Amino acid sequence: MNRFEPRIEVAIARTRAEVARLHKTLQRGGLVSWTSGVVSGRVPGAELFVIKPGGLDHSELSPERMVLVDLDGHVVEGTPGSEQPPSRGVAVHARLYREDPAIGGVVHTHSPYATAFALRGEPVPCVAAIVADEFGGPIPVVAYAGPDEEIGGAIAATLAAQRSRAVLLERHGAYAVGAAARDAVRAAALLEDAARAVQLARAGLPEGGTIEPLAADIVDALHERRLRSDAERVAELATVGSYPTSRPGTARPSGETGSWTTPESISSTPDNDVRNTQ
Structure with missing residues (x-):
């Protein structure tokens, strides 16, 4: 016997399938290894989300093995x-969903270059167009202290205060969010690309050399262009009925709007090359 009304059952099934698929995408993209790394996705129309079970290798995951959880982090029994x-x-994922209804997906990784910055407690600087375009500024660091509930609150507060949809968790790894689980995976992939590019560029500098951050007006222009492009594409697809737009754009600190939504058709990049999605 179904526990939820039919439309919610359908939404749960779709979210299970998407979250299971995206874990394999993370693995193929080199963003996770063994059992590390987690994707979760909010169930549209319900106070629920789907998350990876603990302790399983990514190759063992399937839709029916995903765990259905309420927004307090409690497993839905049966x-x-x-x-x-x-x-x-x-508990971190649950807190993020409670704090911001616009978040539809959360990803946690220990991808090597992003984690290297996290280990140093250093933000990924906004020195490249990819950082400005996707994140609207440097990717900040959140202290890794306290229980998971408090860490989730600290991440939520940091995200709400600036434009980045990703943070580094000091001495630990990275978190990224999006309007859907796929958008959060994209953010995690591009964070790793950005961290890698900065690290490699620094390695080629002469002793004492530095890379200057992009000027604020350039950062704003690149980020606003990305938001406009995504919004126009979402509107175009909604017009022909091929893409759901249940989440309106969310106001950001600088006043621009954007739902962190990237329709799948914006990029033709296959899932096994997600780190090159731009």
């Missing part, structure tokens, strides 16, 4: 996957 505990960071 549903597929409920016999397994969710990933240990479930």
